[in-house]
Amino acid sequence: xxxxxxxxxxxxxxxxxxxxxxxxxxxxxxxxxxxxxxxxxxxxxxxxxxxxxxxxxxxxxxxxxxxxxxxxxxxxxxxxxxxxxxxxxxxxxxxxxxxxxxxxxxxxxxxxxxxxxxxxxxxxxxxxxxxxxxxxxxxxxxxxxxxxxxxxxxxxxxxxxxxxxxxxxxxxxxxxxxxxxxxxxxxxxxxxxxxxxxxxxxxxxxxxxxxxxxxxxxxxxxxxxxxxxxxxxxxxxxxxxxxxxxxxxxxxxxxxxxxxxxxxxxxxxxxxxxxxxxxxxxxxxxxxxxxxxxxxxxxxxxxxxxxxxxxxxxxxxxxxxxxxxxxxxxxxxxxxxxxxxxxxxxxxxxxxxxxxx
Numbered sequence: 001x002x003x004x005x006x007x008x009x010x011x012x013x014x015x016x017x018x019x020x021x022x023x024x025x026x027x028x029x030x031x032x033x034x035x036x037x038x039x040x041x042x043x044x045x046x047x048x049x050x051x052x053x054x055x056x057x058x059x060x061x062x063x064x065x066x067x068x069x070x071x072x073x074x075x076x077x078x079x080x081x082x083x084x085x086x087x088x089x090x091x092x093x094x095x096x097x098x099x100x101x102x103x104x105x106x107x108x109x110x111x112x113x114x115x116x117x118x119x120x121x122x123x124x125x126x127x128x129x130x131x132x133x134x135x136x137x138x139x140x141x142x143x144x145x146x147x148x149x150x151x152x153x154x155x156x157x158x159x160x161x162x163x164x165x166x167x168x169x170x171x172x173x174x175x176x177x178x179x180x181x182x183x184x185x186x187x188x189x190x191x192x193x194x195x196x197x198x199x200x201x202x203x204x205x206x207x208x209x210x211x212x213x214x215x216x217x218x219x220x221x222x223x224x225x226x227x228x229x230x231x232x233x234x235x236x237x238x239x240x241x242x243x244x245x246x247x248x249x250x251x252x253x254x255x256x257x258x259x260x261x262x263x264x265x266x267x268x269x270x271x272x273x274x275x276x277x278x279x280x281x282x283x284x285x286x287x288x289x290x291x292x293x294x295x296x297x298x299x300x301x302x303x304x305x306x307x308x309x310x311x312x313x314x315x316x317x318x319x320x321x322x323x324x325x326x327x328x329x330x331x332x333x334x335x336x337x338x339x340x341x342x343x344x345x346x347x348x349x350x351x352x353x354x355x356x357x
Contacts, residue, residue: 002344003314004307004322005335007051010259010297012224013172015095015321016347017051018314019335022301022325023099023175023230025056025066027111032059032072034081042085045328046092047349049335052321053089055082057101057177060162061155064102064183067111068125073100073162079169086170093347097173099230100162102155104183105131105144105192118142132187132209133194138270152199152209155183160216167221173260174221175228176213180267184210185232188249189241189268203245207252214256228260228299229253233284236265236272243284247291254294262299262323263288278303279313286318299323307338 005017021042028037038055046053058073059065065072072078086096107129110117118141119126130151131144147155159176166174178184186192187209193200199208214227221227233246250261263285266274274280281302289298301323304310310322327334339346 002311002339002342004311004342005339005344005346008297008320010226013095013226015051016093017049017335018321019050019310019338020052020097020299020321020323021045021050021054021328022323023054023056023177024325024329025070025111027067027069029069029071032062032065032070032074032078034071034078034085038071038081039085039088043088043092044332046089046094048328048331048333049339049346049348050094050324050328051335052095052097052173054173054175054323055085055096055098055171057099058162058166060100060102060158063127063129064104064107064155064158066103066107066182067109067116068119069111073098073165073169074158076165079165082166082169082171090170092349095173096171097175097228098166098169098171099175099177100159100166101177102158102183104181104186105129105135105137105141106181108142131183132192132199135192135194137181146195149197149199156209156213156216159213160220163217164220167225173226173228174217175230175260175262176210176217177230178210179230179232179262179264181232181269182267184213185268188245189235191235191237191240191268203248207249211252211256214258218257226259227257228262229258230262230264232265232267233263233281233288234265235268236274237269240268243287246284247288250288250291250296251294254296258296260297260299260321261288262301264301276303278305279309282313282318286316289317289319297321301325307341310338311342
């Protein structure tokens with residue numbers, strides 16, 4: 001029996017297989033609202049057989065969007081459009097999941113058609129950005145305003161409010177985005193956090209923002225539904241966040257009641273030398289998975305684009321979920337074709353049965 005197409009249960013949620021669609025920004029919203037594009041985009045991957053459909057990073061505040069086209073979950077009116085998507089995903093037997101995020105110093109961009117432009121407060125639709133420390137992402141970027149403690153607490157409350165809306169919208173897995181150089185990751189990394197108060201300095205202090213956010217989210221998110229955290233396991237640069245830091249963090253996340261860790265890398269700085277290649281992030285996920293000091297379910301991501309590659313990762317005990325990104329953009333039906341290759345049983349949409357069986 002194929003491991004990739006075997007079910008797994010986390011708390012009260014049963015995932016029909018181990019294929020998890022990676023959250024990938026579509027920059028196709030106006031004021032954060034989901035559109036027909038999102039319904040068709042995510043619905044197609046649910047029809048295609050992915051066990052989990054993770055909706056792209058949804059910003060917890062309007063000024064936390066990466067760009068003006070970002071999906072949002074910062075107002076109650078966003079819920080209705082998201083409900084259409086989760087309802088359709090569930091009809092296909094997949095688990096609807098959502099990543100909630102704040103872009104921090106990487107916010108305020110115009111992004112469209114593969115092009116991007118940094119927006120400044122004086123630009124039309126631009127805004128002031130915030131971060132743990134007043135350090136710009138690049139020489140062309142805005143210099144963010146350093147957050148005070150009151151603002152830190154307000155952002156934490158925004159994450160909790162977003163989680164409450166996600167629940168109302170029908171999502172069954174919530175992922176907190178703490179990777180890729182966005183706000184929560186900015187607090188963790190010594191490159192982006194130069195604070196001297198209780199949210200900076202030591203590893204424990206730099207992680208305080210994340211764990212306080214988790215505590216507030218858990219107040220509104222049901223105990224029987226899983227929570228994931230996406231991390232960047234390394235900054236890929238000297239003096240930055242390391243795998244050893246991630247091993248420590250994963251143990252603390254396990255103790256804090258997090259269920260799934262989604263292991264990615266990079267994003268803190270623009271010019272890191274990253275050895276991109278097939279499965280290039282797998283060693284980080286594997287190290288965390290094989291650490292006996294945490295009980296986290298581990299998801300791995302990073303140029304995993306074949307059935308045999310995914311099956312081997314699971315068979316070797318390197319991860320529990322395979323997070324698929326670009327391959328699902330190229331082929332929404334990757335799980336159906338992978339199941340055929342692995343000779344695995346998979347539930348085919350009834351509308352397709354006569355054509356492909």
